[in-house]
Amino acid sequence: MAPSSPPQDTTSTPPRPQETATSQPPSQSPPAHIHTLTLPHYPTHPIHLALFRSVTNAPTLRSQLLSSNPLFDYAFLDATVLLSPTHLLLAAQLALHAHLTGKGKTRTPHSELVFRLHPNNNIGEAYRKFGMGDESREVLVVKFGGLGEAVAAEWVGKHLGEVVEGESVRMGEDMEEVAMFADVAKVRKIYKLGEGGAKGKGKKGTDVNGDGKARDELKGMESVILGMMALKGS
């Protein structure tokens, strides 16, 4: 089954990390860099992102997810299969929309996010392809806010800084860092896009400078992926 934590918004709110931080072994780890954004049309639902490289304790983190530890109510994504900031943002938008309109196929917005990235309806497969694996070293953590309990960026950063053994990557306003670990061939395979992304029949994109061509090809590939995600389940 998909590792996911129980729904929030219940009366039995999980203990706030602020309170539990003291009960955990004191740690000197600095807080992780958190990038907080809100999607247009969802001003009351902030989304917190934290990007890590050289993560060494993925198996430990996964076991926490699998045991549905309420403290680990996050989406841990494999950053090598995130093509672009837009790719991630669309998944977040679709997940939030599905969750808020009660059309979600999974129990939490975090599991919905993993599910929405995947091209088909197999939740377990979605976790294998897009969720953090035991071998993952580049990890993007996503936390949805505004869903019941208050989530402050500070304590998300503090908590993740403590539990994730890795190097926190600071993200800029345009979030280009999301794509810094992208393995384009791997993404292409997951979405079953043949050679050359948008195949263009060899006619399109006979661009002059190679750089521009690669960029156009990525853009075409991204367009198709976004379309597939938006129409999933139709």
Place this chain on the structure above:
Amino acid sequence: MAPETIEPTAPPLRAPSPTPTYRPLHALPPPFTSSNLEVLTQGAEALVYRSVFLTPHTPCVVKYRPPKPYRHPVLDRRLTKARLLAEARVLVRCKRDGVDVPRVLGADWEAGWLVLEWVEGRTVRGVLDGWAERGASVEEGVVGLMGRVGRAVGRLHGIGVVHGDLTTSNLMVRQGERKEEGVQGEQSKGRMTTSEMRMLAEDGETPSFPSVEAKRQEQRDELEGDIVLIDFGLASHSTQNLQDEDRAVDLYVLERAFAATHPKAEPLFQKVLSAYGESFKGARAVLKKLEDVRLRGRKRSMLG
């Protein structure tokens, strides 16, 4: 004879109760609110808005098909869903096969909305109107534009998609550098883009903007840019080879649109057709078919 009043033998037929609308009709379903939308246009089936999506700086088009109270609610939902998805799927297929169309960014087929990429630029209709106003000289720029229109339509037909409502208003000239067929940018080097000029103009020094040369440059620039096909609400895709008729009707509708835009634009359509003829295998057959369609009009004769 005085008309008799006839007693009805059966109760009169009553229309089914209208689609329940918990919000006033034409108010969008969540997450959209009127505060973040700006109406662009309204068609027979859909309302089109401009809004933002994913980031506050990413403009988008929201195409909303409101429930039709005069239809049976079950049928209404089914038609809305089928039509919205048909449009979205054709758009994704076009993207996959390298035809320049807006990206599909989001959809809720139960609620009836579709979010598409915002294409910056003008419609071919608008560009041609401007061109006609300036005297309609058959210059290099406009001839090139016609060629690109022909190739864009040809590419669309070449992948088995028929647009269904191909007018000059449903073709756009994307603003910005051109990428098509490797012709790219040489000439536009050293030129200012319109947005650069706009920025300059906004920075004060307004007198520098409407200089004759800059104005002319802007007019030439708007003839440049890739052709983007929009509004696939009536489009269909099929792999069978029997669609020459539909393709020819697409061209016929476009030809009429050209004629309606401006009389001086009509001869230009030859340039569109000749570019189309080179664009895919089978294009010649379509052009032949077009001659039949011209003789009888868009509707097929019942006698076959």
